[in-house]
Amino acid sequence: MRLYDYHRSSAAYRVRIALNLKGLPYEHAGVNLLEGGDREPAYRALNPQGLVPALADDGRLLTQSLAICEYLEETHPRPPLLPADPVGRARVRALALLVACDIHPLNNLRVLGYLTGRLGVAEEAKLEWYRHWILEGFAALERLLEESPDTATFCHGDRPTLADLCLVPQVYNARRFDCDLKPFPNITRIDATCRTLPAFHAARPEAQPDAG
Amino acid sequence: MRLYDYHRSSAAYRVRIALNLKGLPYEHAGVNLLEGGDREPAYRALNPQGLVPALADDGRLLTQSLAICEYLEETHPRPPLLPADPVGRARVRALALLVACDIHPLNNLRVLGYLTGRLGVAEEAKLEWYRHWILEGFAALERLLEESPDTATFCHGDRPTLADLCLVPQVYNARRFDCDLKPFPNITRIDATCRTLPAFHAARPEAQPDAG
Numbered sequence: 001m002r003l004y005d006y007h008r009s010s011a012a013y014r015v016r017i018a019l020n021l022k023g024l025p026y027e028h029a030g031v032n033l034l035e036g037g038d039r040e041p042a043y044r045a046l047n048p049q050g051l052v053p054a055l056a057d058d059g060r061l062l063t064q065s066l067a068i069c070e071y072l073e074e075t076h077p078r079p080p081l082l083p084a085d086p087v088g089r090a091r092v093r094a095l096a097l098l099v100a101c102d103i104h105p106l107n108n109l110r111v112l113g114y115l116t117g118r119l120g121v122a123e124e125a126k127l128e129w130y131r132h133w134i135l136e137g138f139a140a141l142e143r144l145l146e147e148s149p150d151t152a153t154f155c156h157g158d159r160p161t162l163a164d165l166c167l168v169p170q171v172y173n174a175r176r177f178d179c180d181l182k183p184f185p186n187i188t189r190i191d192a193t194c195r196t197l198p199a200f201h202a203a204r205p206e207a208q209p210d211a212g
Numbered sequence: 213m214r215l216y217d218y219h220r221s222s223a224a225y226r227v228r229i230a231l232n233l234k235g236l237p238y239e240h241a242g243v244n245l246l247e248g249g250d251r252e253p254a255y256r257a258l259n260p261q262g263l264v265p266a267l268a269d270d271g272r273l274l275t276q277s278l279a280i281c282e283y284l285e286e287t288h289p290r291p292p293l294l295p296a297d298p299v300g301r302a303r304v305r306a307l308a309l310l311v312a313c314d315i316h317p318l319n320n321l322r323v324l325g326y327l328t329g330r331l332g333v334a335e336e337a338k339l340e341w342y343r344h345w346i347l348e349g350f351a352a353l354e355r356l357l358e359e360s361p362d363t364a365t366f367c368h369g370d371r372p373t374l375a376d377l378c379l380v381p382q383v384y385n386a387r388r389f390d391c392d393l394k395p396f397p398n399i400t401r402i403d404a405t406c407r408t409l410p411a412f413h414a415a416r417p418e419a420q421p422d423a424g
Contacts, residue, residue: 048359049310049352060299064313067305074298086286087272093279098261100309101276105317114344121331132326140261147260 001026004047004054006033007208010104010169011065012053016208017165018069020199022076026055030210033109066100069162081162092156095144095163099170103137107173127177134174138184141167145186154190160197168194172205213238216259216266218245219420222316222381223277224265228420229377230281232411234288238267242422245321278312281374293374304368307356307375311382315349319385339389346386350396353379357398366402372409380406384417 003019003026005012019026031043031052039050046061047054055062055071062068073081082089105111107130115121115129145151155163171191174181181188194200205211215231215238217224231238243255243264251262258273259266267274267283274280285293294301317323319342327333327341357363367375383403386393393400406412417423 048355049314051314062299062302062306064306064309066313067302067309070305071298071302074301086283087274089286090274090279090283093282094274094276097276097279097312101278101313101317102261102263105313106323111318114341115331119327119331119333119337119341125331129326129331143260 002029002056003027004029004031004043004052004056005208005210006031006052007205007211009033009052010173011051011100013169013172013203013205014065014165015053015055015068016203017160017168017200018072018081018162020202021079021081021160021165022072024072024076028209032210066096066162069165073162079159081160081165083156083161088150088156091148091150092161092163095141095155096161096166098137098141098144099166102140103133103170104166104173106133130177131174131179134170134177134179137170138174138179138181138187142184142187145190151186153193160194160200164190164194167191168200214241214268215239216241216243216255216264216268217420217422218243218264219417219423221245221264222385223263223312225381225384225415225417226277226377227265227267227280228415229372229380229412230284230293230374232414233291233293233372233377234284236284236288240421244422278308278374281377285374291371293372293377295368295373300362300368303360303362304373304375307353307367308373308378310349310353310356311378314352315345315382316378316385318345342389343386343391346382346389346391349382350386350391350393350399354396354399357402363398365405372406372412376402376406379403380412 001024003015005016005028033052044050047063049063053065053068055068062071069081082092112126115126145155150156152158154160155167167187168191171187213236215227217240245264256262259275261275265277265280267280274283281293294304324338327338357367362368364370366372367379379399380403383399
C-alpha cells in the first residue's frame with residue numbers, strides 16, 4: 001500500500017494511526033500542501049480532489065480518511081477499530097464524525113486561505129475562527145465522553161477505535177493553535193493515553209519523512 | 213423510532229431518505245434551527261451538540277447523519293445502502309464523505325452566522341462563499357462520477373446508495389442558492405433520477421410537517 005500523505009494533515013494522521021494499529025506496512029508518498037503539491041497535475045490526475053490522504057491499494061486509489069479506515073477495517077478486521085454491536089459502532093462513528101465533519105473541515109488550509117485571502121480576514125480573527133470551532137466541537141465531545149458509561153481508557157471501551165483516531169490529530173491541531181484544553185479533561189486524558197501507544201506515536205507529524 | 217428533524221437540514225434530509233428507502237416508519241420531532249430550537253435546554257439535555265438529525269431508537273439517541281445511516285444499514289440490511297465489496301463500499305463512502313465533510317460543513321447555518329455576524333461579511337460575499345464550496349466540491353464529485361465505470365443509474369450501480377443520499381440534499385441546497393449546475397451533468401442526471409423514487413420524493417424538505 002502507498003499512502004499519499006502530508007505530515008501536518010490531520011486527516012492523513014488518522015489513516016497513519018489506523019495502518020499502524022493494524023500492523024500494515026505502507027510506502028509514504030509526500031504531497032506538500034503548503035507548497036501546492038495538491039495542485040500538481042500529476043497528483044490531480046490521480047486524485048481529482050487533490051486532497052490527502054489517499055491510499056493506493058491493489059491498483060485502486062481510495063480517498064477520504066474515514067472511508068479508508070472503514071475499508072481497512074473490512075479488509076483487515078484485526079485488531080478492530082469499531083466495537084461489535086451496532087449501537088456501539090454508531091456511537092464510535094458519531095464521535096469520529098463530530099471531529100471529521102463539525103470541527104476539522106472548518107479549519108482546513110484551503111478554508112483558512114479563503115478567509116485571509118478572498119475575505120481579507122485579519123490574522124487574529126482567523127485564529128479566533130480556528131479556536132472557535134475546536135472549542136465548540138470539543139465542548140460537545142467532552143460532554144458526550146463525560147456522560148457515557150461506555151467511555152473508559154479510550155473514547156469507547158478499553159481499546160482504541162475510530163473515535164480515538166480522530167481525537168488525537170484534532171488535539172494535536174488544538175495545541176498547535178494554543179487552544180485552552182483545561183475544560184476538556186476526558187479529551188486530554190484519552191489523548192495522553194493514546195500517545196503512549198507505539199501505533200499513535202509513530203504516526204505523529206514530527207515522525208514523518210516529510211516533516212523536514 | 214423518532215427523528216429529530218428540521219425540514220431544511222440537509223443532514224436530516226439524508227436520514228429521511230435512508231429511513232424511507234428501508235421502509236422504516238418514524239415519528240417526526242421538529243427542531244426549528246432558524247428559531248433557536250437547537251439551543252433549547254430540553255433539546256440540549258438530550259443532544260449536547262444541539263444539531264439535527266438525531267434518531268431515538270430503543271431508548272438510545274444516535275447522532276451524526278452518516279453514523280445513523282450506517283446504523284440503519286447494520287440493523288436493517290435490506291435494501292442495502294452500500295455495495296457488498298470493500299472497494300465498492302469505500303467508493304460509496306468516499307463520495308458520501310466528499311459531500312458530508314468537504315462541502316456541507318462549510319455552508320451550515322452556524323457557519324454562515326459566524327461569517328455575517330462576528331466577521332461582518334457582507335451578504336453577497338457570504339453567497340459567494342456558499343457557492344464556492346459547492347462548486348469546488350461538485351467539480352471533484354462530477355469528475356469522480358464521470359471517470360468511474362461504477363457510475364450507472366445512480367452514483368454507484370443501479371440502486372441508490374449512501375452516496376445518492378448525500379448528493380440529492382446537496383443539489384437541493386445548490387439550487388436554493390442559485391448555483392450554476394450546468395457543468396455537472398452526472399450530478400444533475402443522478403439527482404433527477406433519484407427524485408423520481410418515492411423514498412426520495414417523500415423526504416424532500418417541502419413535504420415535511422415543519423415546512424410551514
